[in-house]
Amino acid sequence: MPLSRRSLLAGLAAPALAGALGARPVRAASILRIGYQRSSTLIALLRQDGSLEKALAPLGTGLSWHEFTSGLPIMEALNAGQIDVSADVADTVPVFAQAAGARITYIAQEAASPEAQAILVPKDSPAKSVADLKGRRVAVTKGAGSHFLLLAALAEAGLSFKDIAPAYLTPADGRAALTSGGVEAWVAWDPFLSAARQQTGARVLRDGSGLSLYKRYYLASDAYVAANGPVLGVLFARLAETGAWVKANPAEAAARLAPLWKIEADVVETANARRSYRVEPVTRDGLAEQQKIADAFRAEGLLPRPVDTAALGIWAPTARRAAQ
Numbered sequence: 001m002p003l004s005r006r007s008l009l010a011g012l013a014a015p016a017l018a019g020a021l022g023a024r025p026v027r028a029a030s031i032l033r034i035g036y037q038r039s040s041t042l043i044a045l046l047r048q049d050g051s052l053e054k055a056l057a058p059l060g061t062g063l064s065w066h067e068f069t070s071g072l073p074i075m076e077a078l079n080a081g082q083i084d085v086s087a088d089v090a091d092t093v094p095v096f097a098q099a100a101g102a103r104i105t106y107i108a109q110e111a112a113s114p115e116a117q118a119i120l121v122p123k124d125s126p127a128k129s130v131a132d133l134k135g136r137r138v139a140v141t142k143g144a145g146s147h148f149l150l151l152a153a154l155a156e157a158g159l160s161f162k163d164i165a166p167a168y169l170t171p172a173d174g175r176a177a178l179t180s181g182g183v184e185a186w187v188a189w190d191p192f193l194s195a196a197r198q199q200t201g202a203r204v205l206r207d208g209s210g211l212s213l214y215k216r217y218y219l220a221s222d223a224y225v226a227a228n229g230p231v232l233g234v235l236f237a238r239l240a241e242t243g244a245w246v247k248a249n250p251a252e253a254a255a256r257l258a259p260l261w262k263i264e265a266d267v268v269e270t271a272n273a274r275r276s277y278r279v280e281p282v283t284r285d286g287l288a289e290q291q292k293i294a295d296a297f298r299a300e301g302l303l304p305r306p307v308d309t310a311a312l313g314i315w316a317p318t319a320r321r322a323a324q
Contacts, residue, residue, distance in 0.1 A: 032056065032231055035066045035074040036087035039191060042110075042242045042277065043087035044260050045253070055234050069170065072143045075102055075219075084224040085235065088216035090145030090189070095294045098312055099303045105225045105313035108218040108236050109286070110243065111278040114208035116271070117146050117189035119153060122178060123201035127185065130157040130206050137165040139174035139186040145214050146187035151296045152211040161300045178202065189214075191263055191271035198267050213289050217282070225315050236279070236317055243277035281316040 036043045046052040053063050066082070068074045071089035075097035078086050088110055097104060119138075121127045127136075130153045140150050151161060167174075167183050171192040178186040179200055188196060196202045208214050218239070220232065246253040254269035261268060280286075290309035297303045 035083040040087035112213035118207035194271035
């Protein structure tokens with residue numbers, strides 16, 4: 001039985017689903033099913049050039065691609081057994097998934113990119129600081145990394161989440177609400193952040209520097225990890241190589257991504273400059289901010305129960321397994 005979006009957002013466990021997942025046979029898969037978003041940079045490039053298919057062919061593994069609108073639906077599909085691996089999702093997404101009882105494992109991370117998300121206001125807004133948002137309507141995508149940035153920025157300004165009027169909107173709807181005056185601020189991430197700044201003149205009220213590391217994580221179902229280490233090793237290597245290529249070839253990478261994202265190449269290049277794209281193994285120590293994220297959401301009543309973020313599994317390339 002698939003885990004509903006309502007369950008993920010509310011953080012309600014699903015014991016029957018957990019039991020069903022635990023009963024799945026542990027076996028190597030002939031098809032790797034990858035869930036991704038349109039803004040999943042490295043996966044988008046691998047899908048475009050076909051290099052991952054070629055790298056997996058010697059293992060007898062094929063690929064299928066499954067597009068989603070945001071990170072939480074990807075976690076739903078992962079937990080329900082509809083996909084095997086998720087492309088990069090914001091650091092908050094595994095926390096919500098874990099609160100819902102998801103059986104998932106970290107398999108890679110993109111290193112911190114704190115400037116790649118920010119609180120935006122219209123260019124003519126009278127707001128000069130986050131404190132000026134008190135009582136104002138703020139657009140944010142529920143459960144996204146930008147959601148934690150908003151919590152952290154409000155706390156820094158001496159405010160709580162209850163001091164604003166949140167409008168839970170997708171990136172496209174958030175931008176539309178900002179430009180139409182429907183909200184007075186919008187918390188965005190790249191490439192949407194760079195596009196809004198360049199195309200509308202929106203200005204940054206506060207970015208993630210010193211507040212949120214904004215790491216992005218790749219995850220897999222526990223069952224898939226148990227039987228498909230060699231496939232994950234190939235995927236990890238290709239992600240790392242592609243991330244390094246993007247940083248070494250910014251103009252070419254932007255030119256390839258622009259038609260996929262339907263954003264001008266110069267905007268894509270600006271957005272990519274704020275992202276690290278450095279793919280690394282996940283370590284237990286490196287997950288310290290995940291607990292801060294869980295505790296912040298719990299304190300604001302956005303998670304119904306405490307979450308121990310150290311309880312999720314970690315897969316790593318063979319040489320780094322001791323880090324678990």
